[in-house]
Amino acid sequence: MTNLATITESPCSADVSWDGVDLPTLAQRVGTPCHVYSAASIRQRIGALQAALRGLDALVCYAAKANSNIAILQLMAQAGFGADIVSAGEMRRSLRAGIPAQRIVFSGVGKSAEEIVEALTAGIARFNVESEDELHLLQRLAAEQGVIAHAAVRVNPDVDALTHAKISTGKSENKFGVGIDEARRWFADSAQFTHVRLDGLHVHIGSQMLDLAPIRVALQRVADFWRELAAAGRAINSIDVGGGLGVCYRAGRDQPMVIEDYVAVVRGALAGFGGRILFEPGRWLVAEAGALLTRVIRVKQGRQRRFLVVDAAMTELLRPSLYDAWHEIVPVTRERRPSQVYDVVGPVCETGDTFAVERELPRCEAGDLLMIRTTGAYGASMASTYNSRPLVAEVLLDHGRYAIVRRRQTVEDMLAGEQPAREWEVT
Numbered sequence: 001m002t003n004l005a006t007i008t009e010s011p012c013s014a015d016v017s018w019d020g021v022d023l024p025t026l027a028q029r030v031g032t033p034c035h036v037y038s039a040a041s042i043r044q045r046i047g048a049l050q051a052a053l054r055g056l057d058a059l060v061c062y063a064a065k066a067n068s069n070i071a072i073l074q075l076m077a078q079a080g081f082g083a084d085i086v087s088a089g090e091m092r093r094s095l096r097a098g099i100p101a102q103r104i105v106f107s108g109v110g111k112s113a114e115e116i117v118e119a120l121t122a123g124i125a126r127f128n129v130e131s132e133d134e135l136h137l138l139q140r141l142a143a144e145q146g147v148i149a150h151a152a153v154r155v156n157p158d159v160d161a162l163t164h165a166k167i168s169t170g171k172s173e174n175k176f177g178v179g180i181d182e183a184r185r186w187f188a189d190s191a192q193f194t195h196v197r198l199d200g201l202h203v204h205i206g207s208q209m210l211d212l213a214p215i216r217v218a219l220q221r222v223a224d225f226w227r228e229l230a231a232a233g234r235a236i237n238s239i240d241v242g243g244g245l246g247v248c249y250r251a252g253r254d255q256p257m258v259i260e261d262y263v264a265v266v267r268g269a270l271a272g273f274g275g276r277i278l279f280e281p282g283r284w285l286v287a288e289a290g291a292l293l294t295r296v297i298r299v300k301q302g303r304q305r306r307f308l309v310v311d312a313a314m315t316e317l318l319r320p321s322l323y324d325a326w327h328e329i330v331p332v333t334r335e336r337r338p339s340q341v342y343d344v345v346g347p348v349c350e351t352g353d354t355f356a357v358e359r360e361l362p363r364c365e366a367g368d369l370l371m372i373r374t375t376g377a378y379g380a381s382m383a384s385t386y387n388s389r390p391l392v393a394e395v396l397l398d399h400g401r402y403a404i405v406r407r408r409q410t411v412e413d414m415l416a417g418e419q420p421a422r423e424w425e426v427t
């Protein structure tokens with residue numbers, strides 16, 4: 001039986017049970033494909049982060065985009081964590097999961113007026129403002145409501161996070177945040193923002209970072225700016241250091257940073273800062289706690305390659321198609337079999353619907369159950385219904401029990417809201 005310790009320490013070991021739940025039985029009952037999450041693994045990461053943060057005035061705002069299932073958000077709420085949101089939808093999920101508005105921060109370059117109003121009405125803790133236009137809009141909407149919005153400037157420190165280009169956010173050519181020169185002007189002009197209390201700094205340079213060096217440089221730039229502002233008599237009450245901590249997708253290749261080392265870098269860079277430090281980890285808390293269960297539909301011998309066609313697709317896990325991401329694939333069986341090389345592909349009509357190329361796996365046949373690992377972050381939350389594939393079930397495992405935390409969508413659920421053009425209107 002795989003316990004929590006073995007699953008986190010050796011994410012590539014094959015086994016048939018997880019968090020005390022027998023996976024073949026679960027797959028029989030719930031069907032495949034389905035996402036499974038180990039509550040014990042998530043609690044372990046929460047505990048490790050809390051231990052590393054001891055002694056700091058810190059608030060963890062879990063990046064809801066990593067996995068926004070309400071049951072996952074509830075685990076964060078139970079730990080006293082807040083949420084980092086990027087849409088009104090994520091705010092509603094977080095509130096529904098029991099995360100208080102006072103622990104919610106709102107990031108993103110495209111917050112709409114409607115979303116800002118909804119967040120002001122809910123009374124969220126802070127807006128991470130990413131453009132001057134947004135700052136003026138926030139001022140206007142807060143003034144209309146007669147409230148004061150708390151805001152942080154998202155600083156773009158122009159640092160290369162040394163990660164995949166599509167998830168790198170801290171270079172000056174990226175759409176995120178503003179340069180320190182612009183931020184400096186905002187503070188100088190802040191008297192005109194009568195309904196925005198601009199007293200925070202925010203930085204987030206990228207995701208799946210395995211190297212501490214770029215984080216150190218980015219935080220140093222932010223810390224220098226905070227000291228400059230403080231010297232000019234500008235109180236900064238919070239510094240949000242973002243998320244971005246990488247995880248191990250491929251044993252022996254990915255070497256994630258140790259959480260204590262990461263926090264030590266934050267402590268070092270922000271030494272002497274008297275305000276609150278916000279953290280926005282997403283992936284690190286949930287990625288390794290999730291797996292995608294899928295069944296082999298058939299083995300297809302092509303002219304040049306042998307394909308393992310499985311019932312999961314890019315609709316359930318987009319990362320390999322979008323970022324060429326590597327995910328471990330293991331058969332859920334105790335049987336020992338000789339190995340075989342496959343391209344593991346889904347049923348979607350795109351060549352990019354490929355989970356693995358030339359992967360050596362134990363020989364498989366139709367009906368075999370496989371587990372695609374490390375899918376707890378940016379798996380279900382990036383799902384789509386492309387090719388008219390209904391959204392799949394999500395299951396939370398917890399010490400020998402399981403609960404369906406998202407029921408499988410039916411085709412009827414998927415079609416709800418669509419209709420033939422019967423009633424026409426003109427503008």
Ligand code: LLP
Pocket residue numbers: 063065066084107108167204206207208209242243244245280281282283284319323377378
């Ligand atoms: N804070 C902000 C402002 C963010 O934009 C993000 C992620 C996070 C925190 C959380 O980052 P994390 O700790 O999870 O690395 N879909 C991609 C990842 C996109 C990340 C977007 N922003 C993937 O599957 O790799």
